[in-house]
Amino acid sequence: MSLADFWFILIAVLWTGYFVLEGFDFGVGILLPVLGRDDAERRTMINTIGPVWDGNEVWLLTAGGATFAAFPLWYATLFSGFYLALLLILLALIVRGVCFEFRGKVATPRWRANWDRAIFVSSALPALLWGVAFANIVRGVPVNAAGVYTGNLLTLLNWYGLLGGLVTLSLFILHGAIFLSLKTSGEIRDRSRAVALRAAVAAVPLAAVFLAVTQVAHGKAATDITAALAALALLGAVGAVFRGREGWAFAGTAITLALAVATLFGDLFPDVMPSTTSPAFSLTVTNAASGHYTLTVMTWVALIFTPVVLGYQGWTYWVFRKRLTRTDFAATGTATGEATGTAAQPVGP
Amino acid sequence: MSALDLSRWQFAITTIYHFIFVPLTIGLSILVACMQTAWVRTKNDSYLRMTKFFGKLLLINFAVGVVTGIVQEFQFGMNWSAYSRFVGDVFGAPLAMEALLAFFLESTFLGLWIFGWNKLPRRLHLATIWLAAIGTNLSAFFILAANSWMQHPVGYRINPVTHRAQLTSIVALLTNSTALAAWPHVIFASFVITGAVVIAASAWHLVRSSDLAVFDKAMRLGLIVTLIAGLATAVTGDIQARLMDSQQPMKMAAAEALYNTESGASFSLFTVGTLNGSKELWSVRVPYLLSLIATLDPHGTVQGINNVERAYTAKYGPGSYKPDIPVTYWSFRLMIGLGMLAVLLALAGLWLTRRGRGRVPRPRWFYRAAIWGVALPYLATTTGWIFTEMGRQPWTVFGVLKTSQSVSQGVTASSVIISMVAFTLVYAALAAIAGWLAVRHIKAGAPPEEPAPASGEPLPVFSY
Numbered sequence: 001m002s003l004a005d006f007w008f009i010l011i012a013v014l015w016t017g018y019f020v021l022e023g024f025d026f027g028v029g030i031l032l033p034v035l036g037r038d039d040a041e042r043r044t045m046i047n048t049i050g051p052v053w054d055g056n057e058v059w060l061l062t063a064g065g066a067t068f069a070a071f072p073l074w075y076a077t078l079f080s081g082f083y084l085a086l087l088l089i090l091l092a093l094i095v096r097g098v099c100f101e102f103r104g105k106v107a108t109p110r111w112r113a114n115w116d117r118a119i120f121v122s123s124a125l126p127a128l129l130w131g132v133a134f135a136n137i138v139r140g141v142p143v144n145a146a147g148v149y150t151g152n153l154l155t156l157l158n159w160y161g162l163l164g165g166l167v168t169l170s171l172f173i174l175h176g177a178i179f180l181s182l183k184t185s186g187e188i189r190d191r192s193r194a195v196a197l198r199a200a201v202a203a204v205p206l207a208a209v210f211l212a213v214t215q216v217a218h219g220k221a222a223t224d225i226t227a228a229l230a231a232l233a234l235l236g237a238v239g240a241v242f243r244g245r246e247g248w249a250f251a252g253t254a255i256t257l258a259l260a261v262a263t264l265f266g267d268l269f270p271d272v273m274p275s276t277t278s279p280a281f282s283l284t285v286t287n288a289a290s291g292h293y294t295l296t297v298m299t300w301v302a303l304i305f306t307p308v309v310l311g312y313q314g315w316t317y318w319v320f321r322k323r324l325t326r327t328d329f330a331a332t333g334t335a336t337g338e339a340t341g342t343a344a345q346p347v348g349p
Numbered sequence: 350m351s352a353l354d355l356s357r358w359q360f361a362i363t364t365i366y367h368f369i370f371v372p373l374t375i376g377l378s379i380l381v382a383c384m385q386t387a388w389v390r391t392k393n394d395s396y397l398r399m400t401k402f403f404g405k406l407l408l409i410n411f412a413v414g415v416v417t418g419i420v421q422e423f424q425f426g427m428n429w430s431a432y433s434r435f436v437g438d439v440f441g442a443p444l445a446m447e448a449l450l451a452f453f454l455e456s457t458f459l460g461l462w463i464f465g466w467n468k469l470p471r472r473l474h475l476a477t478i479w480l481a482a483i484g485t486n487l488s489a490f491f492i493l494a495a496n497s498w499m500q501h502p503v504g505y506r507i508n509p510v511t512h513r514a515q516l517t518s519i520v521a522l523l524t525n526s527t528a529l530a531a532w533p534h535v536i537f538a539s540f541v542i543t544g545a546v547v548i549a550a551s552a553w554h555l556v557r558s559s560d561l562a563v564f565d566k567a568m569r570l571g572l573i574v575t576l577i578a579g580l581a582t583a584v585t586g587d588i589q590a591r592l593m594d595s596q597q598p599m600k601m602a603a604a605e606a607l608y609n610t611e612s613g614a615s616f617s618l619f620t621v622g623t624l625n626g627s628k629e630l631w632s633v634r635v636p637y638l639l640s641l642i643a644t645l646d647p648h649g650t651v652q653g654i655n656n657v658e659r660a661y662t663a664k665y666g667p668g669s670y671k672p673d674i675p676v677t678y679w680s681f682r683l684m685i686g687l688g689m690l691a692v693l694l695a696l697a698g699l700w701l702t703r704r705g706r707g708r709v710p711r712p713r714w715f716y717r718a719a720i721w722g723v724a725l726p727y728l729a730t731t732t733g734w735i736f737t738e739m740g741r742q743p744w745t746v747f748g749v750l751k752t753s754q755s756v757s758q759g760v761t762a763s764s765v766i767i768s769m770v771a772f773t774l775v776y777a778a779l780a781a782i783a784g785w786l787a788v789r790h791i792k793a794g795a796p797p798e799e800p801a802p803a804s805g806e807p808l809p810v811f812s813y
Contacts, residue, residue: 046813047813050813052457053460054460055453055456057419057456058448058453060419064423065422065448068422068426068433069437070445072436072438072441072513075433075441076426076430076431077430078426079423079430079433080427080428080430080759080760081759083427083760083768084768093416094775095775096416097415097416098412098413098782098783101408101409101813102782102783105409105786148430149759290441290516291438291515293517294439298445301449305450312458313457316457316460316461
C-alpha cells in the first residue's frame with residue numbers, strides 16, 4: 001500500500017468520524033421542533049449534544065485540512081467545483097454554531113423560538129447537501145483536462161445526487177433519534193424511540209435503493225460486501241430500537257454510516273474525483289496526491305495524534321454519559337438568566 | 350469587477366471579520382485560566398465570579414470565531430483553487446496540523462470546561478480550560494506558520510515535473526524566522542486587545558461603583574496585561590521590521606512610501622500629498638527613524654520603491670511589483686499609532702491608581718476613555734493585517750506565485766458576488782447579535798455565587 005493509498009483510507013476514516021458524530025448532532029437539531037414540546041424539553045435535547053458538538057465538527061475541518069495536505073488537486077477541484085453547494089453548507093454551519101451558544105443567553109420565548117427554527121434549518125440543510133455532494137463525487141462530475149469543474153449547482157441536483165441527499169438526511173434523523181433515546185430518560189426517551197421507528201420507514205428503503213443503485217453502477221466485489229453489511233447493520237439497528245436496546249441501535253447506525261462511507265470510497269478508488277468529460281481527466285489517488293515527503297511527515301503526525309484525539313474525545317463522552325431528563329431543566333424554566341444574561345443557575349433535579 | 354477582485358474583497362472581508370474574534374479568544378482563554386487558577390489556589394470567591402463573568406464573554410466571542418474559521422479553511426479551495434493546487438503540498442500541512450493538534454484540543458476541552466462545572470473534580474476542571482487555551486495559542490502558531498510561508502517561503506522546491514511547490518523540510522517551515530517573529534507579535538497584540546476588553550468591562554462597573562470586589566481586581570489585571578503586552582508587541586514588531594527589510598524590501602519601502610534608496614532615512618508620522626512620489630505637500634518627519642527601524646543603524650540604507658522595482662523586474666520579468674502605496678503607508682502608521690494609544694491609556698490608568706489597589710477616586714474621563722478605547726487595539730490589529738497582506742501584493746506567495754494566478758478558474762464572478770454578499774450579510778447580523786449579547790452580559794455584571802443545593806447533582810452552570 002502506498003502512502004497515498006493510506007491517506008485515501010485516512011480521509012475516509014475522517015469523513016466516517018464526521019458523519020457518525022455530527023450525524024447525530026444534525027439529527028438532534030432536525031428533531032428539535034418535532035420532539036421538543038416545550039423549552040425544557042428542547043433544552044434537554046440541545047444539552048445532550050452540548051458538550052460535544054463543537055469537537056464533532058472539527059472532524060470536518062480535519063477532513064478538509066487532510067485533503068488539502070495529502071491531495072491538493074482533489075481539494076482544489078472539489079472545493080472550487082462545488083462552490084455554491086459548499087457556500088450553503090458553510091452558511092448553515094455558521095448559523096448553527098452560534099445558535100447553540102446564543103439561544104440560552106436570553107430567556108424570552110420569541111428569542112428561543114427563532115433560534116429553534118434556525119437550528120432546524122441549519123441542521124437539515126447540510127444533512128441533505130453532504131449526501132448530494134458525496135453521491136455526485138462517486139457518480140462523477142464534468143472536469144476538464146486542467147482539473148477544473150465545468151458544471152454548475154444544477155449539475156449536482158440530478159436524481160442520484162438528490163437520492164444520496166435524502167439518504168444522509170433520513171439516516172442522520174434516525175441516528176439522532178436513537179442518540180436521543182440513548183441520552184435521555186422519561187417521556188422524551190419514549191418519543192425518541194417512536195420517532196426513530198418512523199424515521200427508519202424512510203431511511204431503510206432509501207438507503208437500500210441508494211446502495212443497490214450505487215453498486216450496480218460503480219460497485220466491485222469488495223464493496224458489494226460492505227454495502228450488504230451496511231444494509232444489515234441498518235436493519236439490526238432498527239431491530240434493536242424495537243427491542244429497546246438503544247446502545248446496540250446506536251452502534252448499528254454508526255456502523256451503517258461507517259460502512260456506507262467505506263462503500264462509497266471503495267467504489268471511487270483509485271479515482272478520487274472521476275471526470276464524466278473523459279476518464280483521462282479523472283483525478284486519482286496517484287495524480288492528485290502530494291509528494292512523498294509531505295505524505296511521510298503527515299503520516300507520522302496522524303499516527304501519533306489521531307489516537308490522542310480519539311482518547312480525549314472518548315473520555316468526553318464518558319464524562320457526559322449520564323442520561324438527561326426534562327426535569328433537569330424544567331425547574332429553571334424561562335425566568336433564570338433574564339436578570340443576569342446567563343444560562344441556568346445550579347438547581348437540583 | 351472580475352472574479353479575482355471579488356475574491357480578494359471576499360477574502361479581506363471574511364479574514365478581517367474572523368480576526369475580530371480570534372485575538373480575544375487567544376488572550377481571554379489564558380486570562381480566564383489564570384483567574385480560575387487564582388480561585389482554585391486562594392478559594393477567594395471574587396476570583397470565581399471573575400472567572401465566570403469573563404468566561405461567558407469568552408464563550409460568546411469563541412462561538413463566532415469558530416464558525417468564521419471554518420470559512421477560512423474552505424475558501425482556499427473554493428476561491429483560490431489555483432493557489433491550492435500550486436502550494437497544497439506545502440501549505441496544506443500546517444493547516445492539517447492545526448486541525449489535528451490544536452483545534453481538536455481547543456474545541457473538545459472547551460466543551461468539557463463549559464459543561465464540566467460541578468461535574469469534574471476541581472483541579473481536573475481547571476486543567477480543561479488550560480488545555481483549551483493552549484490549543485488556541487497552538488492553533489495561532491500553525492496558522493501563522495502557514496501565512497509566514499506566503500511572506501517568506503522556505504523549506505520547499507518547485508518540482509520540475511509537476512511545476513508545483515513541494516515541501517522539502519517541515520522543520521524549516523515551522524522554524525521560519527518570519528513565523529517565529531509573527532507568532533509572538535500576534536499573541537502579544539491579542540493580549541493588548543484582551544486587556545482593553547477587560548479594562549472596558551471593568552470601567553463600566555467601576556464608574557458606577559458597582560461590584561468593586563471583582564472589577565477593581567479585573568481593572569488592575571487589564572491595565573498590567575495591556576501595558577506589558579503592548580511593550581512586547583512593539584519589541585516583536587521591531588524584530589519583524591528588520592526581517593521585512595531583508596525578506597520583503599518592497600514592503601518596507603511601501604510602509605514609508607520611500608521611492609528612492611536613502612541612507613539615514615527619516616520616518617514620516619503624517620503626510621499630506623499624493624504618495625505617488627511626485628510631490629509631497631507637507632509632512633511631519635522624525636529624522637533617521639526609518640533607517641533605525643529597518644536596519645538598527647540611524648545611517649543604514651533603506652531601499653526605495655523604484656530601486657526595488659528595477660531589481661524585481663530584472664529578477665521576475667517585466668511587470669509592476671508595487672503594492673498599493675497609500676494603503677500600505679497609512680495602514681502601517683495606523684497600526685503603530687492606534688496600538689500605542691491603547692498602551693498609553695493603560696499607562697495612564699496605572700498612573701492614576703499608583704497609590705495602591707483600588708478605592709482611589711479616578712477621574713471620570715479615564716473611565717469614558719477606557720470604555721471607548723477598546724476600539725483602538727482592534728483597529729490596530731485590523732490595519733496590521735491589512736498592511737502585511739496588502740504589502741505582499743502582487744504576490745500570494747512572495748516571489749513564487751502572483752495573486753492574479755491564484756484565483757479559481759471555474760468559479761464565475763456571479764458566484765463570488767453571491768457568496769460575498771451572503772457572507773457579508775450573515776457576518777453583519779452575527780456581529781450585531783454577538784455585540785449586543787456581549788454588551789448585555791457586561792452590563793449585567795458578575796452575579797453572586799449561590800450555595801450548592803443540598804441534594805442532587807446541580808446542572809452545569811454554563812449549560813445551554
